[in-house]
Amino acid sequence: MEGMEEQHKILKRKLPAILDVITDAEEAASTEKVPRLGLRRSRVWLTRRMRSSMSSSKRRSVVKPRRTGTTASLASMVVQAIEVLVTEMNAFGFKYQRQMPASKQWRQTDHVIFDPKKIISRSRDQDTRNIVDTLLGQASNADLTVVPIVGVGGLGKTTLAQFIFNEPEIQKHFELLLWVCVSDSFDVDSLAKSIPELLPKKSIAESASRKSPLDVVQDALRGHRYLLVLDDVWNREPDKWEKLKSCLTHGAKGSAVLTTTRDEGVAKIMGTVKAYNLAALGDDFIKEIIEKKAFGSQKEEERPSVLVNMVDQIVTRCRGSPLAAASLGPSGSGCSDVGELQQLNLGGQLEILQLENVTEEAAKAANIGKKEELRELTLKWFVCCEDDARVLEGLKPHDELQAVRIESYGGTTFPTWMSMLRNVVEIHLYGCSKLQWLFSCGTSFTFPNLKEFTLQGLDSLERWWEFSHGQQGKEIIFPHLEKLSINRCPKLTTLPEATLLGESYGTMARSAFPEWKELYLGDLDSFERWEAIEGNQWGYIIFPRLEKLEIHSCSVLTAFPDAQPGGDHGMASSAFPALKVLSLKSLQNFESSDAVDGSQREDAMFPQLQELYINGCGKMKVSSGQQKVSPKLAVLHTEGSKEEMFLLVARHMTSLTNLKLQSSGETETTLLAADHSLKLAVDVMEKGNHNDFPLKHMKLRGFKSGGCG
Numbered sequence: 200m201e202g203m204e205e206q207h208k209i210l211k212r213k214l215p216a217i218l219d220v221i222t223d224a225e226e227a228a229s230t231e232k233v234p235r236l237g238l239r240r241s242r243v244w245l246t247r248r249m250r251s252s253m254s255s256s257k258r259r260s261v262v263k264p265r266r267t268g269t270t271a272s273l274a275s276m277v278v279q280a281i282e283v284l285v286t287e288m289n290a291f292g293f294k295y296q297r298q299m300p301a302s303k304q305w306r307q308t309d310h311v312i313f314d315p316k317k318i319i320s321r322s323r324d325q326d327t328r329n330i331v332d333t334l335l336g337q338a339s340n341a342d343l344t345v346v347p348i349v350g351v352g353g354l355g356k357t358t359l360a361q362f363i364f365n366e367p368e369i370q371k372h373f374e375l376l377l378w379v380c381v382s383d384s385f386d387v388d389s390l391a392k393s394i395p396e397l398l399p400k401k402s403i404a405e406s407a408s409r410k411s412p413l414d415v416v417q418d419a420l421r422g423h424r425y426l427l428v429l430d431d432v433w434n435r436e437p438d439k440w441e442k443l444k445s446c447l448t449h450g451a452k453g454s455a456v457l458t459t460t461r462d463e464g465v466a467k468i469m470g471t472v473k474a475y476n477l478a479a480l481g482d483d484f485i486k487e488i489i490e491k492k493a494f495g496s497q498k499e500e501e502r503p504s505v506l507v508n509m510v511d512q513i514v515t516r517c518r519g520s521p522l523a524a525a526s527l528g529p530s531g532s533g534c535s536d537v538g539e540l541q542q543l544n545l546g547g548q549l550e551i552l553q554l555e556n557v558t559e560e561a562a563k564a565a566n567i568g569k570k571e572e573l574r575e576l577t578l579k580w581f582v583c584c585e586d587d588a589r590v591l592e593g594l595k596p597h598d599e600l601q602a603v604r605i606e607s608y609g610g611t612t613f614p615t616w617m618s619m620l621r622n623v624v625e626i627h628l629y630g631c632s633k634l635q636w637l638f639s640c641g642t643s644f645t646f647p648n649l650k651e652f653t654l655q656g657l658d659s660l661e662r663w664w665e666f667s668h669g670q671q672g673k674e675i676i677f678p679h680l681e682k683l684s685i686n687r688c689p690k691l692t693t694l695p696e697a698t699l700l701g702e703s704y705g706t707m708a709r710s711a712f713p714e715w716k717e718l719y720l721g722d723l724d725s726f727e728r729w730e731a732i733e734g735n736q737w738g739y740i741i742f743p744r745l746e747k748l749e750i751h752s753c754s755v756l757t758a759f760p761d762a763q764p765g766g767d768h769g770m771a772s773s774a775f776p777a778l779k780v781l782s783l784k785s786l787q788n789f790e791s792s793d794a795v796d797g798s799q800r801e802d803a804m805f806p807q808l809q810e811l812y813i814n815g816c817g818k819m820k821v822s823s824g825q826q827k828v829s830p831k832l833a834v835l836h837t838e839g840s841k842e843e844m845f846l847l848v849a850r851h852m853t854s855l856t857n858l859k860l861q862s863s864g865e866t867e868t869t870l871l872a873a874d875h876s877l878k879l880a881v882d883v884m885e886k887g888n889h890n891d892f893p894l895k896h897m898k899l900r901g902f903k904s905g906g907c908g
Contacts, residue, residue, distance in 0.1 A: 318484060318491060319358055323362060323480075327362045330348070330359075331366050331369060334346065334426065335368065335369075335372055337453055338453040340453060342471070344472060345458065345470050346456070346458070346471075346474075348474070348475050348477055349476050352520075352522070353522035354477050356477055357430050357431065357459055364378065364426070364457075373453075374425060376426050378427075379427070380430045380431060381432045385432065387443050388412050391412035391413045391415070395415050395416060413443075413445075413446045420450045423454075424450060424452065424453045424454050425451075426457060428459075431460070433461075433462060435462065440468055480519045480520070482519075484521070485517050486514045488521055488525055495569075495570070537561045537562065547574055548574065548575040549573055551578055553579070553580070555581060557590050559589040559592075559593050565594065567595065567596050567597075568596055570597065575600075576600055577603075577606075578603075583609025584609055591605075591608060591610065596616075598620070598621065600620060600623055603617075603620065603623060606630055607632075608628075609631075611634060611635050612635065613637065613639065617637075618639060618644040619644065621647055621648065625650065625652075628657060629656055632657070632658040633659050635659050637660070638663070645675065647678055648679060649677055650679055651681065651682045652677070653683075654685045654686070654688055655685075655687055655688075658689060660688045661691065661692070662691075675700075675710075675711070676698075677711065680712050683717070684718075685720050685721070686720075691723055692727055697709035708743075709739065711730065712742060713742075715742050715744055716744055716747065717747045721752055726755065727757070739761060742775055743777060746778060746780065747778075748782070751784035752786075759774060773806060775804070775805055776806060779808060780808075781812070782811075782813075783814070788818055790818045790819060805829040809829075809833050810832075811829075811847075813837040814836075814837070814838045817863075819839070820843065829854075830854060833855060833857060834856070835859070835860075837860060852892055852894075856894060857896045857897075859897070863901070
């Protein structure tokens, strides 16, 4: 008990220093144009320091996990971490170095709110009501209404805007609701480009591609009553705001902009009504937030007394900031000793290292599944062990986990809980060298919220799941996956089996990833097919929203998926109707196909393609027809034979703005063919006028100066 009291005294002495630094930094951020220190980021820094102070990588022996821990040992570890943090803060002179956030997740960039106990919504109920009434009261106003919410950092301006945005009355009153996170950059064109991306496709005219971003916004908003949230605005340049405002004034009566800012000067420039000054939160709510974050659903008698005794002090130091309360509540919970985790309710991110030193019993005792506030979980091994599978089974998280990262796991399969993370948004797997398949489950499973998936260094991975997708029925396993990266998985041969999409995509369209936006395939020695089922299948593969595709070092891949044989219900016949960027590198056996050159088709196979990069694809051929790969191709960088390059150039002379060609060594025979291809390009130029050729930048390498040879 004597040791615990001593550690408690040190904690009480050191914690105010940290709180003072955070307060000072926040006050500085409220008056200077600097990124938010972000108490969340401070808490992450604190917890990382606590973790590193307890297991400073491989250079020091790892503390063997214990089944139980003491309050004194917990306090000791927290004190040790705080000692390091205060020392480093002093070394920095209490100044924060300007940098971009380590994780975009730390700042809410949309209108989605996580408030499971409704603490924050209850605390801002009257503020929400006041601003909703203001917005609804402008229904007959023909002029654009701009309502600024002003307050120092950490008061919850963004959260309040989210509550307003999601109010049923607001959702019903406005035809269009748009949310843009502005932050440091107030680039008018960039902001204007981001707004149409939030609008329904039907509201964007077909001619939009030929108009400026501001004109597109003006046309799309014309005649509609809309609410636009511009979150976290810093810009004090009236000209920029007036330029954007000019295209926002064409909405219907009652249209409004709701903006959040720390700067009263910004509010004066933008506002058309009196700015809403957000007040500090009451201590009762601050205490409720801290206790929820620090202790979760723990009973009072189970809470570590050293933390309970500090709650009131932390409430005082938070000065009405819900962000400070949410961030500092779990600040004493950064423990890397698995045995200690059972006593704590962790919030935010948790990273557990060197799991080869953890037993199955210790993993279960950590009670990870009861850490209800945990959102991101990282599990790392440095050495593969026989017990890895049982340890991972014991570290089963709760169902609301949003991100999981697993590194160097030594099991051949994952536990079944990996197949049941229905709310997970990101999964990243690295260096799990013995893993043979990803998911095992006796019943149907899907990942309805997964948006980002990374597979890297999975040397033994042969298939996606234990059983055939046929057992899954008609349900799409990855309905909202946007980004997939697969790298260094030498035994993986294919993507998952595609699923029928339904009438909106055509009666025969199939896809495993209907919401894909980015795909990266690299160093896949056995990858050869675009879906798991071999042989001729009914229907056709389509990736309707894929915008960026990079493939490199896939030595046995020979072609893209077969394209749709003719339009279906007015749908594009391309397998890649939305693709904008295509990069193909070191594909030794990749050959020409309908999907590449469109030689057998009347329509373009890449109707939206803007950038094409080809390197090290020696077998790829381009037919001599005049069809375009894409009518919008602006950037072409390619290395190969002159014949193939000049054919591509000839087809796209009227759209190319940036051209880079590098010739490979060629024989006299291929040079004659190249000469023919060059003549095709010249013929195209001679038949048009110079206004038809927008080429601005051209770089040629490996070409002799006296002719095409």
